[in-house]
Amino acid sequence: MLPGDCRRARFQAMSGVTVHQTLSKLLRRGRLLAGYNRPLVLMYHRVGEPLVDPWELSVSPQNFARQIEILTKARDIVPLQWLAQRLRDGKPPRNAAAVTFDDGYADVVQNAVPIMLRMNAPVTVFVTTHALTDPSVFWWDILSRITLETPALPERLAIQIAGRNYDWLVTEDATRAKSNLAISRTALHFGLHALLKPLRVHERKRALQQLARWAGTDASPRTRDRAMTHSELRHLADTDGVSIGAHTCTHPSLPLLKRDNLEREISASRQQCEEITGRRVAGFAYPFGDFDDSTAKAVRSAGMDYAVTTLPREAGPRVDPFRLPRVTVADWGEIEFRRTVLCHG
Known part of the structure; x- marks a missing residue:
């Protein structure tokens, strides 16, 4: 591209941004007045x-x-x-x-x-x-700390929540987590949140304590x-x-x-x-x-x-x-x- 062409392209790009900003302001002002x-x-x-x-x-x-x-x-x-x-x-x-x-x-x-x-x-x-x-009322912070901040999680999580058994292979490999054999940290966190949310307070605390022991940490709030x-x-x-x-x-x-x-x-x-x-x-x-x-x-x-x-x-x-x-x-x-x-x- 020649220098003159560069200047024209730059001017057109800047003009496009300016026109967009001006139109946005006019639309907002017109909406307010109306x-x-x-x-x-x-x-x-x-x-x-x-x-x-x-x-x-x-x-x-x-x-x-x-x-x-x-x-x-x-x-x-x-x-x-x-x-x-x-x-x-x-x-x-x-x-x-x-x-x-x-x-x-x-x-x-x-x-x-x-x-x-x-x-x-x-x-x-x-x-x-x-x-x-x-x-501990803000239990979601405890859960995210256990599942997302712990440096290295054990590969397998077997846990019982509300009378039902769950068994996951936890992986840091996003590609592997797309298979039916494993789950990523993020998916594990959101899955556990959905399971813990409807529990009674004492049931949730017990589940968090199990998770903390599995992760090698504690279930206390920070x-x-x-x-x-x-x-x-x-x-x-x-x-x-x-x-x-x-x-x-x-x-x-x-x-x-x-x-x-x-x-x-x-x-x-x-x-x-x-x-x-x-x-x-x-x-x-x-x-x-x-x-x-x-x-x-x-x-x-x-x-x-x-x-x-x-x-x-x-x-x-x-x-x-x-x-x-x-x-x-x-x-x-x-x-x-x-x-x-x-x-x-």
Whole structure:
């Protein structure tokens, strides 16, 4: 290619990018002026950099700060409770967004909230109350540490879970793992997660202990994966711009529970949050995003004003306040965040 041709090609490429960016801005502006930017609720879990993150629950502090900065310029960040009330009244605000965190990890207090405060952005944190004193409640972190962080796993895993025997050949060879004879670490992790999720707490702990012995490690939780403490939660609730919501006591899949246990998980978590913070708790988040009609009814009966799901879309004008959708955010840079999140509306 001749020098002149290179310059023309470079100019055309740059022009194409500029035109695309200009059209995107015009489309967003036109959508806003036309009132098409419906309310959006974002879902986060952690702000930190764990060693492994199979569910993509963590966002680095740097990416999180940039994401919130972008969001403040593109949307009006509002308190979730205010937004839920507007939706209940049938008056969805234009261009609004709310930011939420599930579970109640300590790194939200340490890393996320200072960024939100610096940018004058409100946030709602949904807390799993038993995790405040029992770190093993976040069992998925223990599982991922055992299966994905252990340097060398034994080749064969024979284990009984919920009365059923399982036998796997564990391999680091991705090609071999595609056969029926072996399973990769990643596939093993997700398979075990699906088996452990519906178990009762004591059954899950026993299974994790078996897995730890097999892997040559332990089943204790690590400090880096801890939930916030009672005092941290009280301090958080006293912070301007921060609201606390309930997220059950032990983080079960609620549709799997019998009625009494279902109501206890919902009501007790709300009561415990209120006792710790001294403030009314108005909102609820469904663990794992799992809910059904009975679950939503139980949340309403517990006296809550709204509940959030993991349905990935914006909030329409006729949205059920106990089925509010949320868009999950991962550890994305600016381009991916704009493409994946700001496209909603």
